[in-house]
Amino acid sequence: MPAGDTIYALSSGGLPSGVAVIRVSGPAAFEVCRRLAGDVPAPRQAALRSIRDRNGELLDHGLVLSFVGPHSFTGEDCIELQIHGGRAVVTALLKTLGAFSGCRLAEAGEFSRRAFENGKLDLVEIEGLADLLAAETEMQRRLATEQSRGALSALYMGWRDRLLHARAMIEAEFDFSEEEDIPDSVAATIWTDMGALSHEIKRHLQGYARGEIIRDGFKVVITGPPNAGKSSLMNALAGRDVAIVTEYAGTTRDVLSVDLDLDGFLVKLYDTAGIREASDVVEQEGVRRAAQQIADADLVLHLSAVGDADIQLPSVSVPVRKIGTKADLAPGIVKDYDAVISTQADLGLGDIKTLISNEIKDRVGDGAVSIPSRLRQQEHLSACVEALDEALRSATAPLEVRAEALRRSADWLGRLTGRIDTEMLLGAIFSEFCVGK
Ligand SMILES: Nc1nc2c(c(=O)[nH]1)N(C=O)[C@@H](CNc1ccc(C(=O)N[C@@H](CCC(=O)O)C(=O)O)cc1)CN2
Ligand SMILES: Nc1nc2c(ncn2[C@@H]2O[C@H](COP(=O)(O)OP(=O)(O)OP(=O)(O)O)[C@@H](O)[C@H]2O)c(=O)[nH]1
Numbered sequence: 001m002p003a004g005d006t007i008y009a010l011s012s013g014g015l016p017s018g019v020a021v022i023r024v025s026g027p028a029a030f031e032v033c034r035r036l037a038g039d040v041p042a043p044r045q046a047a048l049r050s051i052r053d054r055n056g057e058l059l060d061h062g063l064v065l066s067f068v069g070p071h072s073f074t075g076e077d078c079i080e081l082q083i084h085g086g087r088a089v090v091t092a093l094l095k096t097l098g099a100f101s102g103c104r105l106a107e108a109g110e111f112s113r114r115a116f117e118n119g120k121l122d123l124v125e126i127e128g129l130a131d132l133l134a135a136e137t138e139m140q141r142r143l144a145t146e147q148s149r150g151a152l153s154a155l156y157m158g159w160r161d162r163l164l165h166a167r168a169m170i171e172a173e174f175d176f177s178e179e180e181d182i183p184d185s186v187a188a189t190i191w192t193d194m195g196a197l198s199h200e201i202k203r204h205l206q207g208y209a210r211g212e213i214i215r216d217g218f219k220v221v222i223t224g225p226p227n228a229g230k231s232s233l234m235n236a237l238a239g240r241d242v243a244i245v246t247e248y249a250g251t252t253r254d255v256l257s258v259d260l261d262l263d264g265f266l267v268k269l270y271d272t273a274g275i276r277e278a279s280d281v282v283e284q285e286g287v288r289r290a291a292q293q294i295a296d297a298d299l300v301l302h303l304s305a306v307g308d309a310d311i312q313l314p315s316v317s318v319p320v321r322k323i324g325t326k327a328d329l330a331p332g333i334v335k336d337y338d339a340v341i342s343t344q345a346d347l348g349l350g351d352i353k354t355l356i357s358n359e360i361k362d363r364v365g366d367g368a369v370s371i372p373s374r375l376r377q378q379e380h381l382s383a384c385v386e387a388l389d390e391a392l393r394s395a396t397a398p399l400e401v402r403a404e405a406l407r408r409s410a411d412w413l414g415r416l417t418g419r420i421d422t423e424m425l426l427g428a429i430f431s432e433f434c435v436g437k
């Protein structure tokens, strides 16, 4: 699709709505505005206009905004038409826009892509923006806001500057080495700083585990013998009937999942088949799937009815909490449970939420969100630090070799923010967006 096109889209989402925002970006945006609204209102000031189709027929009354490139979201001339959000109103306007030559509907993510191509946003900011649009919990919102506002980008560009500066100094050293006028102490200072940088990046990388939990959710798997009340707990926490509950042991066979918002954190809760030696092939498969879920859980809640004899905890490397269920049937029984509940009598559900929430906070902390949250970011940062450590380790190698490793290290940060050779990444990143963003 030619970049010279003027693109337009409904940017405000589902219809009908009170107001619909249609964005137009590109070289023809102002001409289109003049034809539709009679003039181009003063930049960045909302003006009420009659919006007419190409035959002068009134389409709607709406607010019109203009942004003069490069001072716009995309960096191009932009127009916003804020009209009534009825389906027919929007359809009529989109149809009118499509009839202008050089004007076409935007592809998914194309406004953001243009913002990137015009240097308004870098790739980490754009990933943050995609996450911001997808954010459903408060912590996801905070993480994404930080990224989309350039906090991480500034950090990465600062690191890149330090690497490039160090490399320049090293290269100066080998250029002048015959004259021996670069004192050893300068080189020593540089390698000390590079050592500190390596530590800084590694510490930052440790944040990825937290970023991943915030962005992708904290995975809690409910396990326990058949009939322990697993599905009942799942339903109680979800606040609706997600799973079938019966008095028959072996009711749940497939893994079921719901998303919860606990104190602003996304929790992915999984209900599984009760683990036992089953003869039924369907149940056997359910048990196998349960084991699979447990293997990549962040936390396991192991349920058994209070008063039940031995509790066989799954032997796994993830933390397991023992939950006694059906407390209404055997009041007063205390084993070393981490929590005791009754879904029937509405007991202890708050304790379960607190237990999960505390576990998350232990791992994530409450505050700092200047952390990487995507695998792409983690991988680029790892590659960056790997090259840096190579430069640090090879103390006896020729300086050219060490300078080259610093350059490679800096390049990984450049790729991370998209300042260099990124073409192949673009499709993957922008395809996540919806049309109109
Ligand atoms: N109506 C409306 N609301 C919106 C947006 C929009 O496009 N339209 N946004 C779309 O995502 C977000 C706001 N993001 C924006 C980012 C940059 C610019 C902009 O005009 N930037 C210029 C001028 C900056 C300035 O004056 O401070 C620039 O960067 O040069 C506008 C909106 C959320 N709200
Ligand atoms: N008295 C009492 N009964 C409960 C409680 N929670 C669940 N039950 C009952 O226990 C039975 C089994 O509940 P489920 O939630 O289906 O148990 P499950 O662990 O999912 O069972 P499977 O899917 O078969 O492994 C049902 O008859 C529930 O009504 C409780 O707190 N008190």
Ligand SMILES: [Mg+2]
Residues within 6 Å of the ligand: 230, 231, 232, 243, 244, 251, 252, 271, 272
């Ligand atoms: Mg069940």
